[in-house]
Amino acid sequence: MKGAFYSNVNNRKDDPQFEEQQIHYKNTNVGGRLSVSGRYKPAGGFLSSLDYNLSAQMSRTVDSHDNWVNNPDGLVTTAREPGVHVAQIRNVGYTSAYRIEGIPVNLYAQAVANKYLQISENDYANLKLGAEYTYDANRGEGFTYDENNPPQAQGAQTLRPRSYKDIPAQNTLSVFASSRLRKGWGSMGLMLEAGVRVSNMFVDREQSGGISHFLVAEPRVNATLNLLDSRNNPVFDLLALTGGFGISNKMPTLMYLYPDYAYFDNASLSKYGTETKDRLGLITTDVVKNTANPDLRPARSTKWEAGLSFRINRIKGFATFFHESHRHELGFTSQLTWQNYDKYTVPATATDPVFDAASGDVTYRTDGTEHTALRTKTTEMYTWSRAANGTTTHKHGIEYGLDFGEIKPLHTSLNISGAWFHIKRKNENMPLNYINSSFDYVGVLPSGGGNLRDRFNSTFRLITHIPAIKMVFTTSVQVVWYESTQTIYEDENGNSRYYLKSYEDKDYLVVDPVGYYDKQGRYTAWSPADADDADKSRIMYRTQPYLYEKDVIKPWALLSFRFTKEIGRVAELSVIANNFTNTKKWHTNPHSLAKTQLYPDMYFGAELKLKL
DSSP, X not given: OEEEEEEOSOOEEOOHHHHXXXXXXXXEEEEEEEEEEEEEOOSSSSOSEEEEEEEEEEEEEEEEEEEEESSOOEEEOOOOSXXXXXXXXXXXXXXXXXXXXXXXXXXXXXXXXXXXXXXXXSOEEEEEEEEEEEEEEEOSOEEEEOTTSOOOOBTTEEOOOBOGGGSOOEEEEEEEEEEEEEEEETTEXXXXXXXXXXXXXXXXXXXXXXXXXXXEEEEEEEXXXXXXXXXXXXXXXXXXXXXXXXXXXXXXXXXXXXXXXEEEEEEEEEEOOSSGGGOEEEEEEEEEOOOSOTTOOOEEEEEEEEEEEEEETTEEEEEEEEEEEEEEEEEEEEEEEEEEEEEEEOOTTOEEEEEETTTTEEEEEETTEEEEOEEEEEEEEEEEEEEEEEEEEEXXXXXXXXXXXXXXXXXEEEEEEEEEEEEEEEEOSOOEEOOOTTSSEEEEOOSOXXXXXXEEEEEEEEEEEEXXXXXXXXXXXXXXXXXXXXXXXXXXXXXXXXXXXXXXTEEEEXXXXXXXXXXXXXXXXXXXXXXXXXXXGGGSEEEOGGGGSOXXXXXXXXXXXXXXXXXXXXXEEEEEEESTTOOOOEEEOTTTOOEEEOSOOOEEEEEEEEOO
């Protein structure tokens, strides 16, 4: 049985810049964990052993913020239903206090049955069969604030408080089986491990837009074939082939499964007067409630690898080629919404403005006469984000490592590790080319936008251990020999979608939309003639030619240091310094002239471990 408790000590965050901006921030983080694990070995029977593990964890995190809103949005509403609502007029700065409270609760249970089979003197098999259950929920109040003094909004889409308690808990049940087999043929030997995990995550059908569960299977296999050892050759103490294959799935998190509603607040009237009776603010609120994506599915990854490992005296190393494919990666896509609302025209000198909710009219008085405000129909287009399976990534490369062992006179060992890899990442969905809310068209671009990345790096690590004084020095040198990035926009066959086109005597690389929406919500397929229309040509994806040029970064190196001292048998003190030479270097893209910081800022710290 194990128990743990933790709490942060310094809750309040003070910074001179925060004081200048009148920002006050406080964080509280406290939690605990209890676990029980063990193994039962029956005296006889079919099973060799039964392992079990039960744990429960609970914590409470509260972030409290006090921000000064210097330029208020003007109108403030707390409406949660569509329609025209009377709003507060806020044109003077105020303090907005809000907090985010999370109380995550996590339960975990696992049971694994083991069966050991001795096939022959040197051959055996180890079978495992198990089940696992996880429960994750949050009982916190979530994001809350004084709705009369809200945080600064961003455009028409605004926030509403939402409690974490309203989000369903996540329950996942898994069963798994695996087997490890060792088989020898003289001096050669095979170690084979294979297994499969089947998991089902239960989902609230109503709040997820129709999804009731996710059922996935994840098989894997790893193998090592020992070809040579000291018994059958004079050079290698060990030479082995290694290989593996596996499929894994990443389940959507609660953020993707149970999104909040999308609220849009558009100002219909903002009439200010020196007297309270001469003020009237109206906001038209629209609510998109169908924000969940019923087509959401787990992200799927497939990986295989093949390699070679060896050992000659104290020197050992490996090299492994790998290939990974990540499909249907989770992200967000922009969705269009059309806002149809009235704008009321009321003279600045008008008095006694009144809104009639039944008729939707606004009346006011000028020179003692009552008038009805003119209403103008307005249509604007906005976007909101929906969870979706958005991208595909293909990655392949070589990982390598070489350990030269300890040089005994120096009490120092040297090992080298690194990798070369090539990554290609592309968008699966068709993004929107959104100009602004009042523009007449929104383009729908084809899929295929993404980037390429290549990198070759090595890390040299010197470890000096002096047992007599109980000190360990570790010096690391990370060298990036080659690194490049390049933007791409391709079709399914790998052909570029962009082409060269001139506008106002300037050359651009453009990508034609597949279609576009207008303010009436009508979708029209793209026609080549639309490229010559002054307005419609704006929704073509237009970039400078240098965007698709490859950017190559020259080699650079990073030095880090770690010193560890054992203090008797009760303590261990470590001092860490990253980029201790305080090297500062920037890379300038020769095509775009954009600058990128290569070296992280120097940082150092200390760590104390007590052994009780």
